[in-house]
Structures are given as C-alpha cells and as structure tokens.
Amino acid sequence: AKACGRDRSERFDEAMRAEATRLLDLEADLRRAILQDAFEPFFQPIVRLTDGAVIGHEALLRWRHELHGILPPADFIGVGEDSGLIEQVDWLMYRKVIGIMAGSNAPGYVSINVSPRHFRSDDFVERLLFLLESAGADPGRLRIEITEVALLDDAPRALRMLSQLRERGVLALLDDFGTGFSALSYLHRFPIQALKIDQSFVQGLGSDLHAESLALVRAILALAGTLGIDTIAEGVETQAQRDMLDELGCQYGQGYLYGRPAPA
Ligand code: C2E
Ligand code: CA
Ligand code: CA
Numbered sequence: 199a200k201a202c203g204r205d206r207s208e209r210f211d212e213a214m215r216a217e218a219t220r221l222l223d224l225e226a227d228l229r230r231a232i233l234q235d236a237f238e239p240f241f242q243p244i245v246r247l248t249d250g251a252v253i254g255h256e257a258l259l260r261w262r263h264e265l266h267g268i269l270p271p272a273d274f275i276g277v278g279e280d281s282g283l284i285e286q287v288d289w290l291m292y293r294k295v296i297g298i299m300a301g302s303n304a305p306g307y308v309s310i311n312v313s314p315r316h317f318r319s320d321d322f323v324e325r326l327l328f329l330l331e332s333a334g335a336d337p338g339r340l341r342i343e344i345t346e347v348a349l350l351d352d353a354p355r356a357l358r359m360l361s362q363l364r365e366r367g368v369l370a371l372l373d374d375f376g377t378g379f380s381a382l383s384y385l386h387r388f389p390i391q392a393l394k395i396d397q398s399f400v401q402g403l404g405s406d407l408h409a410e411s412l413a414l415v416r417a418i419l420a421l422a423g424t425l426g427i428d429t430i431a432e433g434v435e436t437q438a439q440r441d442m443l444d445e446l447g448c449q450y451g452q453g454y455l456y457g458r459p460a461p462a
C-alpha cells in the first residue's frame with residue numbers, strides 16, 4: 199500500500215510538472231505572439247430584434263497561432279491575466295479595432311471588451327482617447343463592454359472614468375448582466391447605455407430551465423425599462439428565442455442566429 203501511495207504521489211508530481219511546463223510554454227508563446235502582432239479582432243453583429251437591422255458589432259479577440267490555428271480567448275486569457283500580458287494584447291487589439299472602425303463605413307458602433315483589471319489602470323481613458331484621435335476615428339462609434347465587477351470594485355473611480363469617456367462620446371455597455379453581483383441599487387448611478395443579458399439566461403429559454411430563465415429575463419427587462427437603459431440579449435441561437443425576447447420587449451440581440459464572429 200505504501201509503494202502504491204508513493205507511485206501515486208510521483209504521478210501527481212509529474213502531472214503538476216507537465217501542467218506547469220504547458221503554462222510556461224503558453225506564456226512564452228504569448229510573448230512571441232505579442233512581438234509578432236498575431237492577434238486579430240473578429241466581429242459579430244448586434245441587431246434590432248424587430249427587423250434584424252444591424253446596429254453595431256462586438257469585436258472579439260482571436261489569436262492566429264502558427265501551429266494551433268485561430269484560438270478564442272478561453273484558450274489563453276487565464277495565462278494572459280496571470281502574467282499581466284493580457285493588457286498588452288488588449289492594446290494591440292484595441293488599436294486594430296479602432297483602425298478598422300476608422301476606415302470602414304459599416305453601420306453602427308463597435309464595442310470592445312475591457313477586463314476589470316484593465317479598467318483599473320490609471321491611464322486607460324487617456325490611452326483610449328489617444329488611440330481614437332491618432333486614428334482619426336469618431337469616438338461616438340466606439341462602445342466599451344465592462345462587467346459589474348469593474349463598476350463596483352472602486353465605484354467613485356469607475357464613475358469618473360465612465361463620465362470622462364461619455365463626455366467624449368464613448369458609451370458603456372454592461373456585459374454578462376445577471377451573473378455578477380447585480381446589486382441593482384448601483385445601476386442608476388452609472389452612465390450605462392445598455393445591459394447585455396447574459397447568454398445563460400437566453401439559452402435557458404425553451405430549455406429545462408425555461409421558467410427560471412423567463413422570470414429572470416422579465417425582471418431584467420423591467421429593471422432596464424424603469425431606468426431607461428437599452429437591452430441586448432446575448433447568445434441568441436434560435437428563432438424561438440428571438441421571438442420570445444422580442445415579445446418580452448427586449449430591443450436588441452446578438453448570437454449565432456444572426457451571425458458568428460468573423461474577420462472584418
Ligand atoms: P463575452 O464578452 O461574453 O462574449 C460573448 C461570447 O459568446 C463570445 O465568445 C462569442 O463568440 C460567444 N457567442 C456569441 N454568440 C453566441 C451564440 O449564439 N451561442 C454561443 N454559445 N456563444 C456565442 P468568445 O469570442 O470566445 O469570447 C469569450 C470571452 O472572452 C468574451 O465573453 C469576453 O469576456 C472575452 N474577450 C473577448 N474579446 C476580448 C478582448 O479583446 N479583450 C479581453 N480582455 N477579453 C475579451
Ligand atoms: Ca462582451
Ligand atoms: Ca457577454
């Protein structure tokens with residue numbers, strides 16, 4: 199039994215080492231990719247549910263990896279955040295998105311994703327405005343997507359930053375709504391243009407979780423209505439989901455039903 203226990207702990211050590219090596223490789227890979235500028239925004243349309251008109255696009259980060267092909271954020275964002283590299287990746291990404299936006303006459307706005315940690319950095323607003331200005335892009339066509347964590351972490355500061363951005367025309371969307379603190383009482387204090395209803399609730403519609411999802415989506419829509427905030431449903435995959443959301447009074451939607459993320 200003793201020998202067996204030792205084997206097991208050796209196997210465990212080996213697995214830990216393999217995992218540590220994999221993560222180190224990934225970090226080295228990520229550093230190289232930053233130097234090679236191997237990141238690219240994909241864009242997914244956001245539409246008005248009543249008539250399907252495109253009102254904007256969300257920019258979603260992709261890594262064109264030389265061996266593994268096109269990687270979504272889930273494959274590298276953990277290591278990127280732990281190593282602090284994600285901020286560099288984000289700035290490369292934002293510059294590209296803004297460059298593409300400035301040179302395109304696609305309808306509506308473009309939204310970028312900002313992680314809570316990134317939103318906390320001192321020069322975030324200044325750098326973003328600088329990028330817009332150097333690209334000759336209209337700030338009124340850019341939106342930032344942030345989560346509740348980014349707001350509540352240091353609320354006075356978040357309020358200041360969002361106000362500065364809004365003064366220049368950059369509005370904010372509240373991402374993944376319903377999955378965070380949803381302390382609700384804070385909502386009316388921030389300049390938020392729209393709530394993005396998290397896709398878990400949207401995909402719950404018509405599933406085993408229908409009743410709960412319906413109740414939550416209703417509550418979110420009522421709240422947003424009271425506060426005069428627009429609503430965007432994320433992860434709309436079926437016509438049935440679209441119809442329910444439209445009937446419930448949700449204004450906008452995004453998801454595979456309308457289009458997958460794709461290069462510019
Ligand atoms: P998110 O902001 O909630 O983005 C929505 C995710 O849902 C995207 O995954 C999108 O491809 C996916 N999606 C869209 N429609 C559907 C649908 O109908 N069904 C399903 N099942 N999924 C759908 P993606 O592109 O893999 O991005 C994952 C997350 O990575 C994003 O979640 C966002 O939090 C983060 N992210 C994306 N781009 C950036 C970026 O430039 N910087 C940072 N820091 N994070 C990013
Ligand atoms: Ca988002
Ligand atoms: Ca989201």
Ligand code: CA
Pocket residue numbers: 374
């Ligand atoms: Ca998310």
